[in-house]
Amino acid sequence: MASSTNIPTDVRNTIEQWxxxxxxxxxxxxxxxxxxQGQEAELMDAFYKSLEFGTGGMRGLxxxxxxxxxxYTVGMAVQGLANCLLRAFEGQTIKVAITYDNRxxxxxxxxxxxxxxSANGIEVYLSxxxxxxxxxxxxxxxxxxxxxxxxxxxxxxKEYNGLKVYWEDGAQIVAPHDAEIVAEVSKxxxxxxxxxxxxxxxxxxxxxxxxxxxSESLKRSVAPATTKSYSANVRIVFTPLHGTAGTILPQxxxxxxxxxxxxxxEQATVDGNFTHAPAPNPEDAEAxxxxxxxxxxxxxxxxxxxxxDADRVGIAIPKPDGQWELLNGNxxxxxxxxxxxxxxxxxxxxxxxAFIVKTIVTTALISDIAKAHEVACYEALTGxxxxxxxxxxxxxxxxxVAGGEESYGFMIGDFxxxxxxxxxxxxxxxxxxxxxxxxxxxxTYLLDTYQKYGFYLExxxxxxxxxxSGAEEIQTLMQRLRQNPxxxxxxxPVKEVLDYQALTRHLLADGTQTPLVFxxxxxLQFLTEAGDTISARPSGTEPKIKFYVSVRTELPSQxxxxxxxxDLEQKIxxxxxxxxx
Numbered sequence: 001m002a003s004s005t006n007i008p009t010d011v012r013n014t015i016e017q018w019x020x021x022x023x024x025x026x027x028x029x030x031x032x033x034x035x036x037q038g039q040e041a042e043l044m045d046a047f048y049k050s051l052e053f054g055t056g057g058m059r060g061l062x063x064x065x066x067x068x069x070x071x072y073t074v075g076m077a078v079q080g081l082a083n084c085l086l087r088a089f090e091g092q093t094i095k096v097a098i099t100y101d102n103r104x105x106x107x108x109x110x111x112x113x114x115x116x117x118s119a120n121g122i123e124v125y126l127s128x129x130x131x132x133x134x135x136x137x138x139x140x141x142x143x144x145x146x147x148x149x150x151x152x153x154x155x156x157x158k159e160y161n162g163l164k165v166y167w168e169d170g171a172q173i174v175a176p177h178d179a180e181i182v183a184e185v186s187k188x189x190x191x192x193x194x195x196x197x198x199x200x201x202x203x204x205x206x207x208x209x210x211x212x213x214x215s216e217s218l219k220r221s222v223a224p225a226t227t228k229s230y231s232a233n234v235r236i237v238f239t240p241l242h243g244t245a246g247t248i249l250p251q252x253x254x255x256x257x258x259x260x261x262x263x264x265x266e267q268a269t270v271d272g273n274f275t276h277a278p279a280p281n282p283e284d285a286e287a288x289x290x291x292x293x294x295x296x297x298x299x300x301x302x303x304x305x306x307x308x309d310a311d312r313v314g315i316a317i318p319k320p321d322g323q324w325e326l327l328n329g330n331x332x333x334x335x336x337x338x339x340x341x342x343x344x345x346x347x348x349x350x351x352x353x354a355f356i357v358k359t360i361v362t363t364a365l366i367s368d369i370a371k372a373h374e375v376a377c378y379e380a381l382t383g384x385x386x387x388x389x390x391x392x393x394x395x396x397x398x399x400x401v402a403g404g405e406e407s408y409g410f411m412i413g414d415f416x417x418x419x420x421x422x423x424x425x426x427x428x429x430x431x432x433x434x435x436x437x438x439x440x441x442x443x444t445y446l447l448d449t450y451q452k453y454g455f456y457l458e459x460x461x462x463x464x465x466x467x468x469s470g471a472e473e474i475q476t477l478m479q480r481l482r483q484n485p486x487x488x489x490x491x492x493p494v495k496e497v498l499d500y501q502a503l504t505r506h507l508l509a510d511g512t513q514t515p516l517v518f519x520x521x522x523x524l525q526f527l528t529e530a531g532d533t534i535s536a537r538p539s540g541t542e543p544k545i546k547f548y549v550s551v552r553t554e555l556p557s558q559x560x561x562x563x564x565x566x567d568l569e570q571k572i573x574x575x576x577x578x579x580x581x
Contacts, residue, residue, distance in 0.1 A: 098110050101243055136166065236262065239263065333410055500525075
């Protein structure tokens with residue numbers, strides 16, 4: 001190997017192992033080119049660590065190296081999963097469902113996974129083409145599988161890919177299975193990966209699962225009579241952002257009677273380069289620009305934008321002045337929670353032991369709505385696998401109604417155990433039809449929600465810190481916030497500091513500490529006397545640290561909305577500045 005003086009010895013040794021080991025010629029050539037070109041920073045980032053399982057599984061840049069998504073890192077992860085499955089379900093026929101999104105190499109990685117699992121004697125149900133994440137979650141239980149794999153990097157930029165791993169309940173893996181897989185991978189040599197598959201154990205699935213999924217999704221309707229009466233008149237603009245929702249969402253909406261669904265043609269093509277969606281993330285306003293143009297042309301009632309693997313959905317709604325309001329995930333989740341609970345309660349279908357779940361960084365407005373309907377609201381760590389864990393723990397004891405998180409992920413009912421943009425879109429369309437029948441709109445319903453339960457507004461501030469040095473910067477920043485927490489934010493004293501890593505709630509007034517009953521997570525929350533909250537959390541899937549701000553006031557009338565909103569937005573900006581980030 002050419003001399004690389006700035007690369008530590010352990011990293012150089014790993015690079016040498018890849019150059020000399022059982023890796024294909026294309027991989028070795030790519031590594032050697034980086035060496036010859038003196039791309040030391042790229043080599044460091046590619047080899048200084050191994051990809052890890054975060055809140056959404058394994059996710060990273062495509063390319064060569066231990067810290068990249070490639071057939072070898074995917075292969076070792078899948079072989080580790082196979083080893084764990086063979087131990088956990090010894091003596092049983094083991095089945096695994098696999099699908100993938102539109103990203104570059106997603107189909108290739110899915111086939112690699114199918115080959116490895118079948119080589120280990122495991123039956124594989126591989127989708128015949130790309131399909132959404134909620135489809136996979138459903139398919140696992142529908143087909144009686146013990147596990148599932150989704151090849152996707154969700155809403156990350158086009159250079160990324162990833163692997164989500166699921167267990168037999170259709171939820172993403174949690175402890176102890178995640179740690180077991182990591183342990184298997186950490187002690188594995190690439191030569192142990194069984195890449196030569198057994199085609200006899202690989203079965204292709206598609207339309208039959210589509211039909212079963214749509215049937216189950218339609219059962220989550222909470223106002224079917226009204227929907228059938230008005231759905232044909234609701235005009236919906238939809239964009240899959242080049243991803244998987246186009247394979248099933250239009251059919252789902254059509255089955256519910258929504259015949260005026262207009263898909264953004266430029267973003268309907270399956271395209272891993274995201275040619276017409278440079279920001280394949282419905283949280284980003286840029287992703288909805290083409291949809292909003294079409295919405296104006298069609299005089300639409302609702303815009304739906306799903307991310308590449310269709311587990312997240314962003315929406316835009318028309319205002320009385322003809323402009324469009326892009327809702328954030330907190331707003332959408334609050335509207336869904338209110339609508340579902342109101343409809344079930346009005347029809348006498350709300351169970352006595354009903355509950356909903358939200359994550360710790362999601363708006364408290366959802367909790368307030370649940371409380372008003374005498375429904376329990378539980379909190380989970382960020383990541384839908386933790387919501388699914390609560391569902392699993394309470395299964396047979398309480399009735400799960402809905403759950404969600406601020407990052408545009410929601411779930412209605414538990415036939416899917418992960419974020420479900422398909423069924424969520426159906427409920428949003430149904431809400432639109434119902435409100436139309438009442439002479440209302442989604443916009444007036446939003447403002448009415450604020451009047452009735454309190455005007456909450458949330459903001460998200462992210463800092464991107466790439467590579468090894470970036471990870472160290474994020475760690476240093478979290479350490480500073482722990483050692484020197486702010487004493488005042490937004491003009492109000494900080495009264496509590498919640499540390500989910502230390503699992504402590506610290507009351508600043510008297511210095512007392514009480515325990516938090518959660519799994520450990522690197523999250524800090526600062527609560528003020530005014531009822532505002534700011535949370536700091538390094539991302540589990542991106543090189544970012546995120547700051548979630550939630551502020552609250554009253555909304556006396558709908559006419560006060562714009563200026564009250566401007567006041568809250570200014571307060572959010574002020575709190576970020578005061579935090580010193």
